[in-house]
Amino acid sequence: MKYEPVIGLEVHVQMDTQSKIFCGCSNKFGSEPNTNVCPVCLGMPGVLPVLNEKVVDFTVKAGLALNCEIRERSVFARKNYFYPDLPKAYQISQYELPICENGYIDIELEDGTSKRIGITRIHIEEDAGKLMHSADSSGADLNRTGTPLMEIVSEPDIRSAEEAKAYVQKLRTILKYAEVSDCNMEEGSMRCDVNLSLRENSDAPFGTRAEIKNVNSFKSVERAAKYEEKRQAKILNDGGKVVQETRLFNADTGVTTSMRGKEDAHDYRYFPDPDLVPLVITKEYINDINEKLPELPDARKKRFIDEYSLPAYDAAFLTSEKTYADFFEKALKTHNNPKGVSNLIMSELMRQVNDKQCEINDAGCSAENLAEIVKLIDKGTISGNISKKLFEEVIATGEKPSVIVEKKGMAQNSDEGELESIVQKVIDANPDETERFRAGDKKLQGFFMGQIMRESKGKANPGVVSQLLNKLIK
Amino acid sequence: MRDLKKEDRLVSETISINDVHHIATLARLKFEETEAEKIKDDLNSILGYMEKLNELDTTNVKPTSHTLDIFTVTRPDETRPSLSNEEALANAPQAENAHFKVPKVIE
Numbered sequence: 001m002k003y004e005p006v007i008g009l010e011v012h013v014q015m016d017t018q019s020k021i022f023c024g025c026s027n028k029f030g031s032e033p034n035t036n037v038c039p040v041c042l043g044m045p046g047v048l049p050v051l052n053e054k055v056v057d058f059t060v061k062a063g064l065a066l067n068c069e070i071r072e073r074s075v076f077a078r079k080n081y082f083y084p085d086l087p088k089a090y091q092i093s094q095y096e097l098p099i100c101e102n103g104y105i106d107i108e109l110e111d112g113t114s115k116r117i118g119i120t121r122i123h124i125e126e127d128a129g130k131l132m133h134s135a136d137s138s139g140a141d142l143n144r145t146g147t148p149l150m151e152i153v154s155e156p157d158i159r160s161a162e163e164a165k166a167y168v169q170k171l172r173t174i175l176k177y178a179e180v181s182d183c184n185m186e187e188g189s190m191r192c193d194v195n196l197s198l199r200e201n202s203d204a205p206f207g208t209r210a211e212i213k214n215v216n217s218f219k220s221v222e223r224a225a226k227y228e229e230k231r232q233a234k235i236l237n238d239g240g241k242v243v244q245e246t247r248l249f250n251a252d253t254g255v256t257t258s259m260r261g262k263e264d265a266h267d268y269r270y271f272p273d274p275d276l277v278p279l280v281i282t283k284e285y286i287n288d289i290n291e292k293l294p295e296l297p298d299a300r301k302k303r304f305i306d307e308y309s310l311p312a313y314d315a316a317f318l319t320s321e322k323t324y325a326d327f328f329e330k331a332l333k334t335h336n337n338p339k340g341v342s343n344l345i346m347s348e349l350m351r352q353v354n355d356k357q358c359e360i361n362d363a364g365c366s367a368e369n370l371a372e373i374v375k376l377i378d379k380g381t382i383s384g385n386i387s388k389k390l391f392e393e394v395i396a397t398g399e400k401p402s403v404i405v406e407k408k409g410m411a412q413n414s415d416e417g418e419l420e421s422i423v424q425k426v427i428d429a430n431p432d433e434t435e436r437f438r439a440g441d442k443k444l445q446g447f448f449m450g451q452i453m454r455e456s457k458g459k460a461n462p463g464v465v466s467q468l469l470n471k472l473i474k
Numbered sequence: 475m476r477d478l479k480k481e482d483r484l485v486s487e488t489i490s491i492n493d494v495h496h497i498a499t500l501a502r503l504k505f506e507e508t509e510a511e512k513i514k515d516d517l518n519s520i521l522g523y524m525e526k527l528n529e530l531d532t533t534n535v536k537p538t539s540h541t542l543d544i545f546t547v548t549r550p551d552e553t554r555p556s557l558s559n560e561e562a563l564a565n566a567p568q569a570e571n572a573h574f575k576v577p578k579v580i581e
Contacts, residue, residue, distance in 0.1 A: 017551050024554030033572040034562045038554075042562065054551035075539055082502055084576040132573060133580055139573030142562075267500055272539035280545045 001237055003198035005229045006206055007158035009221075011171060013150050013181045014127065014189040015058045020146035021126050022049030022092065027148070029187055033141040041146035043087035049275055055148045056099075056279065058180040059124050060289050062150055063100030065178040065296055066119050066171075070286050074099045076124075076276040079268045084140050085129040093151075095270040098123035099279070105174065106298065107166040108316070117167050118155030125149050150180075156195070156206065161225035168192060168221050173297050177322045185217050192221055194249075196228045198236060207232075208242040212256050215249050224249040228256055300325055308338035317346060323360050327367050334371035341374050348391045364395040372401040381405065383412045386458060414461040416468065419452075422460065423468045426451045438473050445469070484522030489514055 017027050023040035040047045063070050077095035103119035127147035132139045152171065158164050172183040172190060183190040197209035210232070215224045227249075232242050247256040295303070297319045304315035304325075319325045324345070331341045345360075349370060352363040373390055376382045382390060382405060393404045405411050413419060426448060427434050437444040445466075452465050494510045494517070505513060556562075559572050568575035 019551050019553045024549075024552060025556045026553045032559065034559050034574070036556050037562045038556050042557075050547060050549045052551050053548035056548065073545075080500075084574070084579055131576075131579065133578065136578060137570070138576050138579050139570055140576055141573055267496075269500070274540065277540055277542065277547050278545045 001200070001233075003200060003207075003229075003233050003236065004202055004204075005159060005161075005225065006156050006197050006199060006209075007160075007164050007225060008156035008195040009154045009158065009164060009167060010193040010195070011152045011154075011168065012127075012191045012193075013062075013152065013175060013183065015055060015148040015150065016179070016181050016189075017052055017054045017058070017148055019052060021052050021055050021124070021148035022146055025146065029189070031143055033139075034143060036143040037145070041087075042142060043089075043145075049092065051276065051279070052148060055124060056281070057289065058148075058178075059099050059122060059150050060281065060286060061178050061293060062152075062175060062180050063103065063122050064286070064290050064293055065174050066100070066103040066105055066122070066152070068100035068103030068119060068122060070281060071097060071099055071101060072281050072283075073097065074123075074279045074281075076273045076279070077270045078273045079125075079270055081268060083128070084138060085131050085142075085145070087129070087140075087142060087145060091126060091128065092273055092276065093125035093270075094123035099281075105167070105170050107163065107170045109166070110162065115157075115163065117157045117163075120153045120155050122150050122152050125151060161222045161229065164194065164225045165218050165222040169218055170297075173320060173322075177294055177296050179294070179322075188216065191216055194221060194224055194228070196225055196232070197242070198229065198232045207236075208244050210242065210245055210247050210256075212247045212249050213259070217251070220249060220251050223251075223254050224256060227254055231256065294322075297322075297325075304328075304338075308332075310338055310342055314339070314342045314346065318342060321360070327360050330367035331371040331374075334368045335375040335378070337374050337378055340378060341371055344370055344374055344387075344391070348388065352395060364398065365391065369394050369401055376401055376405060380414060380461060380463075381411055383458070383462065386410050386412070409459070411459065412461045413456055413459045414464050416464060419456070419460055419464055420468055420472070422455050423452055423465060423472055426455055427472060434473060484519075484526050485515075486518045486521035486525055488521050489517045493517075 019025060020027050020036075020041055023038050025036045025038050025041055028036065040049055060070055074094060075097045076092055078090040079093045079095070080090045082089050098121040100122035101120070103122070104116050105119065106114045106116050108114050127144050127149050129140050129142040129145040132141065154167065158167055168190075172185075175181050175183050175190075181189055185191075192215040194212040194215050195209050196212065197207040199205065199207045210228060212224050212228055215221050228247070235242055243258075246259045248259050249256050301312075301315045301319040304310050304318060305312060308315075310318070317324070318328045328338075328341060328345060331345075332338060335341065349360065349363055349365060352358075352365070353360055356363060373382075373387055373394065376390070377384055377387050390401055390404060390410055393399070393408065394401055397404065399407075430448075430451070433444050433447060437448065448469055449462065449465065452460055452469070453462075456465075491510055491514055494505070494514045498505055498510075563569040563572070563574065566574050
């Protein structure tokens with residue numbers, strides 16, 4: 001029997017602040033263990049947490065970017081549980097009154113249509129520490145304790161593993177545009193929990209769900225959802241019942257396993273944190289942040305199509321990362337040929353980005369240099385053929401394209417007089433082919449072009465050569 | 475405070491002995507059966523007073539999570555010096571490789 005999966009995602013995003021959420025310890029990733037800690041984040045008695053104002057800015061910014069309503073009064077709550085990565089034995093979070101609610105994002109599906117996924121809420125909380133496990137004990141590093149997090153909870157609107165992946169990707173793109181997090185999944189600054197249940201058809205009530213934790217890449221979101229879908233379908237087809245539980249995804253094996261001993265985990269006994277006073281946000285403050293919000297990916301994509309006449313594919317690709325879109329528009333300031341610049345970014349520059357696994361701005365070719373290469377092609381100074389070689393030289397030396405063209409003699413030869421003598425030389429050297437070409441064998445055009453290009457060391461302007469060839473062989 | 479006679483006391487019947495054991499587990503506490511019985515009675519007696527308070531009509535009263543009339547206390551996003559690793563671990567019963575050493579938590 002076939003079932004329809006119903007998926008909702010909880011995504012935790014670490015905010016890119018200097019200091020932690022409730023104390024002045026550094027929020028830097030990768031420090032020596034237990035060196036970014038103080039009495040507040042270690043949970044010593046008698047300390048008072050004070051909220052980082054940037055955390056409010058970032059969460060409101062993210063909320064607006066995700067089309068949420070911003071609650072004017074929100075409250076912090078204590079979520080109580082015992083675990084060695086949580087020194088206070090409670091996590092400061094938000095429960096009944098989260099800061100953002102009722103948002104949505106639109107994701108693109110493979111058939112080209114778009115689908116709206118609701119966002120139930122975004123709340124602020126503190127991250128827990130990290131545990132290292134050895135044979136007979138565990139070690140706690142509390143540097144991460146108190147890292148500001150926003151938890152973004154989706155509505156159960158997602159209906160396939162592919163949609164789940166597309167949702168997380170879109171979320172990441174938007175949050176990176178809003179500049180609230182680096183959303184680096186490898187370093188754990190964006191982490192997902194997948195809630196999945198099955199039902200017989202789209203009119204049936206929701207089934208019992210399992211919550212899958214530790215899903216930490218786009219690929220894993222898709223794989224974990226697919227595995228869980230199969231696992232639950234088998235249980236139901238065998239006449240069994242799905243148990244509501246927390247499961248752990250293993251990225252090496254692609255399998256989810258039950259986290260035993262977590263049956264009490266959901267009895268968190270939330271209550272308002274008496275240490276933290278309510279957070280009240282004014283309309284002026286929200287408007288102020290809204291005005292400063294950068295252009296978001298959907299709007300930018302539309303503008304790229306309207307303003308630069310780019311194909312939808314190019315516009316979607318270039319706006320998929322804010323850095324790509326910024327690079328593209330910077331290049332246009334040097335040379336305004338949107339499609340030419342887009343082509344060179346998507347082909348040669350992306351090859352570099354993929355080979356080096358780097359950011360677009362670290363690939364070795366500045367926006368100005370890339371635009372200059374396109375300009376040199378458009379002006380006819382270099383041939384399209386030689387532009388690849390020129391691009392490689394720019395990457396290798398970092399020099400300006402025009403300087404390299406001069407130094408390496410890459411300029412295309414458009415001098416009719418000079419080219420005519422080369423064309424004539426090739427004609428004289430190939431009397432048979434010339435005869436057949438004259439008689440109408442048009443296939444030989446390629447042969448002649450090849451010979452002439454070789455004779456000119458690849459520098460002949462093909463347009464000029466083609467005209468000369470037809471003139472001289474008439 | 476004057477002693478209430480037993481029959482005057484407001485005693486709830488909300489908490490069962492199982493609830494006591496459940497709450498004890500969540501709080502990492504352990505009680506003998508006789509202790510648990512006593513705690514059950516104590517808790518029900520406290521809840522009894524709460525039920526009395528619930529008789530008040532509070533429809534138009536906002537929930538009070540904080541008694542002070544202040545809100546939105548924040549600080550600028552600036553770092554301040556942290557403790558050294560030695561200081562951080564100074565009170566730990568056990569430490570190893572710059573970490574707090576705790577009983578193994580994952581099988």
